[in-house]
Amino acid sequence: MSASPTPRAPLGVFDSGVGGLSVLREIRARLPQESLLYVADSAHVPYGNKSPEFIIARSRTLGRFLLDHGAKALVIACNTATAAAAPILRADWPDVPIIGMEPAVKSAVAATRRGVVGVLATVGTIHSARFAALLDDFARDVRVVMQPAPGLAEAVEAGTLDTPETRALVERHVRPLVDAGVDTIVLGCTHYPFLKPLIAALAGPDIALIDTGAAVARQVERRLAEKGLRHPADTGAGPAPARFWTTGDPAAGQRTLRLLWDADAVLEPVRIAAGDSA
Numbered sequence: 001m002s003a004s005p006t007p008r009a010p011l012g013v014f015d016s017g018v019g020g021l022s023v024l025r026e027i028r029a030r031l032p033q034e035s036l037l038y039v040a041d042s043a044h045v046p047y048g049n050k051s052p053e054f055i056i057a058r059s060r061t062l063g064r065f066l067l068d069h070g071a072k073a074l075v076i077a078c079n080t081a082t083a084a085a086a087p088i089l090r091a092d093w094p095d096v097p098i099i100g101m102e103p104a105v106k107s108a109v110a111a112t113r114r115g116v117v118g119v120l121a122t123v124g125t126i127h128s129a130r131f132a133a134l135l136d137d138f139a140r141d142v143r144v145v146m147q148p149a150p151g152l153a154e155a156v157e158a159g160t161l162d163t164p165e166t167r168a169l170v171e172r173h174v175r176p177l178v179d180a181g182v183d184t185i186v187l188g189c190t191h192y193p194f195l196k197p198l199i200a201a202l203a204g205p206d207i208a209l210i211d212t213g214a215a216v217a218r219q220v221e222r223r224l225a226e227k228g229l230r231h232p233a234d235t236g237a238g239p240a241p242a243r244f245w246t247t248g249d250p251a252a253g254q255r256t257l258r259l260l261w262d263a264d265a266v267l268e269p270v271r272i273a274a275g276d277s278a
Contacts, residue, residue: 005072007231010035010243011220012071014062017045017157018253019191020077021260023101026213027075027220028239033231034224035240037066039270042248046153047080048122048189055124059085060092061272065245072229073097075220077190079121083128097223103131103188104210106138111208112184115142118177120199121188123148145180149173149189156191159256162198170198178203187211194260245270 011031013024017040024038039062041047047055059081063074074089074096076082082100090098103125108117117139125131126146135144152173155166177185185207187193193211200209224230231240242265246253250267257267 005070005229007072007224007229008035009070009072009229010037011073011075011224012037012039012063012066012069013075013077014039014041014059014066014081015077015190016040016047016081017042017153017191017248018256018260019153019156019189019194020075021257022190022193022211023075023077023213023216024242025261026217028242030214030217031221031224031231032239033233035231036242037069037071038242038244039065040244040246040248040253042157042246042253044247045157046122047078047084048124048148048150048153050080050124052084055081055084056088059089063089063093065270065272067093067096073099073220073224073227075216076100077216079103079188079190080124080128083125083130097227097229099216099219099223101190101212101216103134104186104212104215105134105144107212107215108184108186108208108210109138109142111210112142114181114183116145116180116182117142118145118147118180118182118185119188120147120149120152120173120177120185120192122153123150125188145177145182147173147177149192152195153189153191156194156260157253157256159259161194161259166195167198170195171202174199174202178207182207184208184210244268247272
């Protein structure tokens with residue numbers, strides 16, 4: 001980032017894949033005047049089964065790419081990457097607002113009626129020190145049932161949101177939570193909100209589903225305002241532009257992007273290997 005950013009500079013967002021679009025759409029809804037840059041590291045999705053060292057390297061690379069494209073702030077739209085890399089990125093770029101994800105354990109504990117909370121997340125998130133600290137801080141008085149959910153992020157990446165195979169996969173991961181008597185389920189991966197209709201159908205109307213996309217958008221708004229970086233409202237203007245890149249195959253990802261964002265979205269290729277300065 002060569003010069004000090006201005007309020008009209010874009011906001012940079014990255015994730016292991018397209019899951020972070022669930023966060024991006026909350027940011028767009030709350031801050032429609034903000035231009036958006038989004039990088040999906042789809043060549044390496046999912047992050048949940050990767051080492052912390054690998055995730056830190058990727059996060060640094062993607063963050064640098066976005067800053068080099070003029071981003072005034074970074075959103076780590078991935079629970080696993082936040083747990084592994086957020087403190088590192090904040091140390092690397094202390095003057096840049098960096099907003100991460102956090103599984104909604106506190107909100108779920110407040111919402112539970114029976115004191116039994118389920119967490120649907122990646123292996124990386126469930127085993128992270130950050131998640132352990134959340135449980136220690138907010139969930140001492142409730143029972144937390146943790147359910148790793150391999151395969152769900154990949155289904156979203158493929159755009160197979162409502163196929164027999166995806167329904168079977170959702171049932172395999174959600175049924176143990178239902179059988180354990182949870183009344184609240186935390187969607188602990190940014191991919192999972194795109195599967196909310198399937199999860200809700202299986203969980204039933206008495207189980208609340210909680211994700212943190214809207215809370216992250218509010219935090220983005222606060223941090224930009226604190227730094228004097230919030231884009232001035234343009235009365236009468238439509239939503240600001242959004243630009244999308246993938247480290248994977250753009251032809252394969254284009255259909256999913258248009259399914260999850262809008263029909264006119266264009267996915268550009270970017271080739272940045274871990275350790276590159278981008």
